[in-house]
Amino acid sequence: MPSLHDATRGRLLFGGDYNPEQWPEEVWADDVRLMKEAGVNSATVGVFSWAKIEPRPGAREFGWLDRLLDLLHAGGIGVVLATPTSSPPPWMGALHPETLPRTEDGSVVNYGSRQHFCPSSPVYRRCAAALTEDLAARYAGHPALTMWHINNEYCTHCWCDETGAHFRRWLASRYTTLEALNEAWGTAFWSQRYDTWAEILPPRKAQYTRNPAQELDFKRFTSDALMECYTAERDIVARHTPHIPVTTNFMPLWSGQDAWAWAEQEDIVSVDIYPDPTDPRAGQYNAMLADMTRSQARGPWMVMEQAAGSVNWRGVNRPKPAGLNRLWSLQSVARGADALCYFQWRQSRQGAEKFHSGMLSHAGENGRTFGEVKRIGAELALIGAEVTGTEVPADVAVLHDWDAWWSSTQEGRPSRLVSYPELLRAWHRGLWDSGVGTEFARPEADLSAYRLVLVPQLHLLGDAAIDNLVAYVRGGGTLMCGFFTGVADVDDRIRPGGMDGRLRELFGIRTVHEWWPLDAGATVACDGFRGTLWSEELEPDGSAETVAAYREGELDGLPAVLRKGGAWYVSTLPEPGSLRDLLGRAAAEAGVRPVLEGLPSGVEAVRRGELLFLLNHGRAPAVVELPGRRLDLLTGAEADGGVELDRYGVAVLKDVPA
Structure with missing residues (x-):
């Protein structure tokens, strides 16, 4: 290929x-x-x-x-x-x-x-x-x-009649029978049961809130329909030019x-x-x-x-x-x-x-x-x-999944303030600020190569994904999950206990009694930090350590952050500096180290292959202290003991043999 x-x-x-x-x-x-x-x-x-x-x-x-x-x-x-x-x-x-x-x-x-x-x-x-x-x-x-x-x-995106016919064909292939579709979509609610395939439409504008499982499948279908357009053209050009x-x-x-x-x-x-x-x-x-x-x-x-x-x-x-x-x-x-x-x-x-x-x-x-x-x-x-062709090493994986993202956008969710992309960005920011190399992975992927796996939020998780996370921790990996994770199955059906039982056992949670989303701009006091956006009424099962508890309001004294062995659960979104510190603690205990220690504020260090990239995101010059001699490929100058970076400056360094 x-x-x-x-x-x-x-x-x-x-x-x-x-x-x-x-x-x-x-x-x-x-x-x-x-x-x-x-x-x-x-x-x-x-x-x-x-x-x-x-x-x-x-x-x-x-x-x-x-x-x-x-x-x-x-x-x-x-x-x-x-x-x-x-x-x-x-x-x-x-x-x-x-x-x-x-x-x-x-x-x-x-x-x-x-x-x-x-x-x-x-x-x-x-x-x-x-x-x-x-x-x-x-x-x-x-x-x-x-x-x-x-x-x-x-x-x-399209909601026309031709799309509707295509959607029905896609659904028939996915579910085979109407009984299976009705079960997956929970059509017993609001008298939505379908008796023939012809009755099914794309989720068009409706009188009130639409069926979230139907909307989820329509998002899956739309991605697949667009991919059919792509692969049709791809196959044509590949036939003419396979090289x-x-x-x-x-x-x-x-x-x-x-x-x-x-x-x-x-x-x-x-x-x-x-x-x-x-x-x-x-x-x-x-x-x-x-x-x-x-x-x-x-x-x-x-x-x-x-x-x-x-x-x-x-x-x-x-x-x-x-x-x-x-x-x-x-x-x-x-x-x-x-x-x-x-x-x-x-x-x-x-x-x-x-x-x-x-x-x-x-x-x-x-x-x-x-x-x-x-x-x-x-x-x-x-x-x-x-x-060219060289790799960028990473010991940390952030899990990301489109089904979970799609399901989190449904109309009747607990908080419209919670944004899946912003949660990804907040957790990645904590790692970036700490100078830790990071990748992304699917929840079902082989995670054995990573010392630390992070789940900012995956509201929807299938059985295979959950078993994969449990096996990763049982195999010695460190897992940190954010709030509202593992709540629903692949059909967006809520799991008993407010979270899948395998995950509750993994984190030491008996029950998630209630989700307590926070108002815009509101925070909640926790041991050592303030939480934003969300909180949860957790009942631990006695097997986990309470790393931090809520210290005010309805949840006073209940756990905000739990840890059971290599599994961490964070039931709120700590403010940026606190999230960075929490992620940094988990990373350090998992044996993850920054690319370079002691960097000035705003300076990023990335290793790619044998090269070290230093990037100054600040508007003021910065000096990076480095042991040994290195050649800056951009200037041809040797750096011995330190590198000075101008505003928005970059150095691409290669080790010089002693």
Whole structure:
């Protein structure tokens, strides 16, 4: 099976989306000149070119694309060729309105933007497959081709009748009988029992709260329906070019795709990452997304999109201060990325994203943005041979699961203030602040390689996952779970005792009597810290140690944090510093050590292969004391005893033999 290594060929890929159809052809040669000047070696082409290639049904206009690929190849720039199926041309919506998606209330989502297709539509699928077939046949042998990029940011949801029919087929395959479906969905509640398959609809807008099990299955179905679209196109290009790797780009921590399942269908796992430059914790967010994507890829991965400056979709779109683009780019490389690409190469002058930055901004080749891009390209060339294909070690796994996330968003939940992604980020932040290397894993995965496993929250856990966690602790591992974990089974059916019995035994809990969510901004006193967001009325069974108890309110004196051997249970969300300390204690007792001790505040240390990356996320210079001699691959200077980092500074260090 082809891999990212086949595309990189021992170098770090650097480039971005290139949309030359927006510009006169005389601009193209200048683009290639500037790409070479910036060290760009990869261009993603054709992402939104369906109407350009097929201006009317069945037409094919490839001449411009032929000339473009030839030009890029002559300039030494490889091509990531996209199937342009994320944005059907207007003629499709006009001639085939049944291809347009519908919302939960039945409204049609019209063309005029992008992603305006129903994933279940046979017409859309047939047209997408025909175009992909012709694209793959024409360019299979082109020497510029290094990778296939299928569609773009799969994110379409649809509740139309065609989707309903597809949903029913999916359900029949999953449950076989209506009796099994009725049992799984708990349709005895509110007289929802189904007597025929034809009665079942997507969970459209309803009078009141909808069936959460039905909504959960619809989320599972939607992820699978989109994956069917992806694999259909993937299989076409793979048939023509079995040696060329295939990818599609995930959106960062997006709920609509089960990325664990999707990653198994990709040769290369890629993601679009857009941290907010005004967020003081954006560096940690970038690190978390890198760790998550590397874990899904089980090795090196690809940044398909990032911004060279500002985006255009926040309420206020601030540019990146000088140096921040470089810092975050090299941070991604430190955490396993072998390819760094942007949306987009040349900033658009028209259209909805003309205020979204490009590698070549409106300021042109003399602008600050392009100057920083050139520096990044030059530095990636310096370290590429040393870093590509190498691993990032981690002794800690954070468990993450889409079914649990989906089930936690149901309408009738105990607290709308609890956000699954924010809990992931809070726990990862505690590890990042402690300088501990981290990965993500599925609850059913083999966890034996990790010294510490963390569960920020998994409201839904299947039997196999629970047995896996119990076996991990019984085998000598250390497990720390957050609140509201193990509450429901795979059908979102609440387990007796407020938590699965196997987990209650593992943590030393007899019963979870009540969940006590906290109001916005409220906290609760615990021994040594204050809890936020949530609390629980736990009755211990006498076998566990109370690490911290609640010290006020209705739960005064009851356990807030329990520990039984290697199993910890945290029934609230400690404030950030306290959570960091609690995680640090569990990590230290499990034998986990930071990458580097004694780092100044704001400095991150990451090991990748034989290299040590030091990244200063602060706006002031910092000095890192280091024993021994090391060579900074970015500057060629030797560091003996210490390294000084400028604002947003980076050093990539290699040991110098004594």
